[in-house]
Amino acid sequence: MKDVSYVMERISCASFMPRVDSIIVLICSLSFYACSGNDMIKKPESIKDPDSITSKSSIFKLGFFSPLNSTNRYVGIWYNDISDLTVIWVANRDNPLNDSSGIFSMSQNGNLQVLNGKNEIVWSSNVSSTAFNRTAQLLDTGNLVIREADDTNNGNFTWESFKHPSNSFIAKMKLTTNLVTMDKQLLTSWKSPSDPSFGRFSAGIDPLGIPQVYIWDGNKPHWRSGPWNGQIFIGIPDMSSAYLDGVSLVDDQDGIVYMTYTYANKSIISVYRLNYRGNLMEIEWNYELNKWQVTWLAQNTECDFYGKCGPFGICNSQAKPICSCLRGFEPKYIKEWNRGNWSGGCVRRSPLNCDRSSGKRDGFLKLKMIKIPDFAEYASIEESDCERLCFQNCSCMAYAYNIGVGCMSWSVPLVDIQKFSGSGFPLFVRLAYSELGIVN
Numbered sequence: 001m002k003d004v005s006y007v008m009e010r011i012s013c014a015s016f017m018p019r020v021d022s023i024i025v026l027i028c029s030l031s032f033y034a035c036s037g038n039d040m041i042k043k044p045e046s047i048k049d050p051d052s053i054t055s056k057s058s059i060f061k062l063g064f065f066s067p068l069n070s071t072n073r074y075v076g077i078w079y080n081d082i083s084d085l086t087v088i089w090v091a092n093r094d095n096p097l098n099d100s101s102g103i104f105s106m107s108q109n110g111n112l113q114v115l116n117g118k119n120e121i122v123w124s125s126n127v128s129s130t131a132f133n134r135t136a137q138l139l140d141t142g143n144l145v146i147r148e149a150d151d152t153n154n155g156n157f158t159w160e161s162f163k164h165p166s167n168s169f170i171a172k173m174k175l176t177t178n179l180v181t182m183d184k185q186l187l188t189s190w191k192s193p194s195d196p197s198f199g200r201f202s203a204g205i206d207p208l209g210i211p212q213v214y215i216w217d218g219n220k221p222h223w224r225s226g227p228w229n230g231q232i233f234i235g236i237p238d239m240s241s242a243y244l245d246g247v248s249l250v251d252d253q254d255g256i257v258y259m260t261y262t263y264a265n266k267s268i269i270s271v272y273r274l275n276y277r278g279n280l281m282e283i284e285w286n287y288e289l290n291k292w293q294v295t296w297l298a299q300n301t302e303c304d305f306y307g308k309c310g311p312f313g314i315c316n317s318q319a320k321p322i323c324s325c326l327r328g329f330e331p332k333y334i335k336e337w338n339r340g341n342w343s344g345g346c347v348r349r350s351p352l353n354c355d356r357s358s359g360k361r362d363g364f365l366k367l368k369m370i371k372i373p374d375f376a377e378y379a380s381i382e383e384s385d386c387e388r389l390c391f392q393n394c395s396c397m398a399y400a401y402n403i404g405v406g407c408m409s410w411s412v413p414l415v416d417i418q419k420f421s422g423s424g425f426p427l428f429v430r431l432a433y434s435e436l437g438i439v440n
């Protein structure tokens, strides 16, 4: 048994040195921490490029790597057994090492740090130092943690890589947002497949209104999931019936909301990755084909780009053109609209009666199979009261009711609406009486 694992460690160590010869392999396997199968780093231990440590059951590895088509060196964590190098976390993202003289160590003051050949710190875990003799450990979950010397630990780490995510979200991670302080943990895209530095895109939970998952391009929304109703994100088509199983949004009632996921089947390896183009994708390892397969994409059609059809526009990827105005509305800039620039959206055709005391009452038009608009206000009331609440308030332009979410209403322009073909939920849009009978 021992011999076998020794050989395997040696092989996996050598596998990151393309032109390795037997002498280097020997040095590598004899050096104290390198390839020892150890999952810990303590002061004054260190890992020197190209050495690595491996989690207890050899699921994850931490070491130095170069991205595809790059000679820069980074400290990262990847799946040990997957032949296709799949990095889930990077330390020195913005400060690459330009050669293989890098060192990863536990410093005197109890921080993990990446040093270059001149002993300059290019990255640090940057935890304040009141305690010493800390240990770092790579767990089988893929989490790199720092513990205090006296901590027997029950999930409270001094620092953990799971709380400083890169572009990847894996099982057991929690992507957390604090509703009180508004602090968000974000996935952040790489700049390109060969450059892990911070790209334009980020993803996380927005705490404003009803919590939803967003992808942002800079600070502009790029995609959103719709609210979580206890089982699914109601803005993701077909979520109930397909993939994304195991994902959930949890409100711990103490001001913390987080997204997490687990798989009942432990042999499934999957990663949610925010790619450099800003699309959130789920990839799953296919053991038979020996490669990753994309099992889900946040943005599948043009309609999945946030606010594609502008205010009061509705996007249907099955239609041509994909954008139209909600019934009772017309394009705001007709020329732009007709040439396929839908960002200006639509405006109301007939004024509402709401504020006047005479004339016929406004009504609600029911739209089916909808990705409901962004910026819902929320009320914890019965379905029957939801329409009344909206009707009684002239600034309320639409409402929707969903078990698990409650009564949602909108008093701002309706944006990011989609018509789905199989899933989605009803949306009730307030219209002048004269518009209600019109079929278009």
Ligand SMILES: *[C@@H]1O[C@H](CO)[C@@H](O)[C@H](O)[C@H]1NC(C)=O
Pocket: 068, 069, 193, 194
């Ligand atoms: C890497 O370089 C090769 C050859 O120049 C190129 O074909 C490939 O697209 C590059 N890959 C990436 C991810 O940049």
Ligand SMILES: *[C@@H]1O[C@H](CO)[C@@H](O)[C@H](O)[C@H]1NC(C)=O
Pocket: 098, 099, 116, 118
């Ligand atoms: C590599 O980085 C070191 C430290 O930043 C620097 O002094 C050195 O000039 C760099 N070498 C090259 C070849 O760029």
Ligand SMILES: *[C@@H]1O[C@H](CO)[C@@H](O)[C@H](O)[C@H]1NC(C)=O
Pocket: 123, 124, 126
């Ligand atoms: C470490 O934290 C300090 C204080 O929060 C900050 O100013 C500094 O930029 C951080 N350094 C790194 C390398 O993250």
Ligand SMILES: *[C@@H]1O[C@H](CO)[C@@H](O)[C@H](O)[C@H]1NC(C)=O
Pocket: 132, 133, 149
């Ligand atoms: C740290 O470890 C050293 C050696 O094991 C020990 O002598 C020292 O007392 C420890 N310091 C603290 C603060 O625990």
Ligand SMILES: *[C@@H]1O[C@H](CO)[C@@H](O)[C@H](O)[C@H]1NC(C)=O
Pocket: 153, 154, 155, 156
């Ligand atoms: C772990 O953290 C929780 C919540 O912050 C706290 O209640 C608990 O006492 C901590 N446990 C330890 C062992 O520090």
Ligand SMILES: *[C@@H]1O[C@H](CO)[C@@H](O)[C@H](O)[C@H]1NC(C)=O
Pocket: 265, 266, 267, 268, 287
């Ligand atoms: C678990 O996943 C593996 C790999 O995809 C598959 O071969 C196996 O049949 C699955 N087991 C169950 C019980 O679904």
Ligand SMILES: *[C@@H]1O[C@H](CO)[C@@H](O)[C@H](O)[C@H]1NC(C)=O
Pocket: 333, 336, 341, 342, 343, 344, 345
């Ligand atoms: C699209 O239309 C808006 C007005 O709705 C205009 O401001 C914008 O410049 C147009 N964009 C392009 C690319 O033509």
Ligand SMILES: *[C@@H]1O[C@H](CO)[C@@H](O)[C@H](O)[C@H]1NC(C)=O
Pocket: 377, 393, 394, 395, 396, 411
């Ligand atoms: C009507 O709705 C607006 C926007 O939600 C809200 O600010 C206002 O308080 C509501 N008015 C009444 C009477 O409920």
